[in-house]
Amino acid sequence: MGDFANRVFNVVRQVPRGKVTTYGQVARLIGAPRAARYVGYALHANPEPGTDPGCIPCHRVVFKDGRMATGFAFGGPDEQRKMLAAEGIAFDEEGRVLLDQHLWSGRPEAEPDGDLAVGPPPDFDWDAELGD
Template sequence: MGDFANRVFAVVRQVPRGCVTTYGQVARLIGAPRAARYVGYALHANPEPGTDPGCIPCHRVVFKDGRMATGFAFGGPDEQRKMLAAEGIAFDEEGRVLLEAHLWDGRPATGASDDGAPLGPPADFDWEAELAD
């Protein structure tokens, strides 16, 4: 896989059990805030899906409104929902993840980082240039 996909996979591996992230949040954390769709493309090609250590838990990535991907690559949205429910994720009456309760704060799991700082782009990343129209 390419560098972009590898950066996506590195972030998604950090999402702890019982939490979700969004495609946009992953894109921002790798320094590509306008690339949410490409995060989805990378995860569609996930070489190591699952919940075992070392796997890339792509089922923990949802849309910004809490909806699950209709084309979830590993069994469809029903399978994604089952996997999330098994981790304690709650849903609203429309089947969307309750983001206010389960959205990951961007901090690596305990023991994954020495300083516990949020993942993110380099300190010198130029957000104004990246977000300019």
């Protein structure tokens, strides 16, 4: 995998059980805020899906409105929902994750071991990237 995908995988590995993140949040955390779609492409090629230590829990990544990915690579949105429900994730009446309860802060629960991406580089120019 390339550097972009590896940075995505490093962030997604940090999402704790019972929390979710969004494609856009992952993109922002790796310093590429306009690359949410490419985060999805990287996760579609996830070499280590699952919940075991060392796996990349891509089922914990949802759309910004809490919807599951319709093309969830490892069994479809029903499988993704089942995996999230097994971790205690709650959903609204339309089947979206209750982000106000389950959205991950983007901060590791413990001190990171090694070089894990937890934010954009210090010299990242948000104004230039966002075009504001």
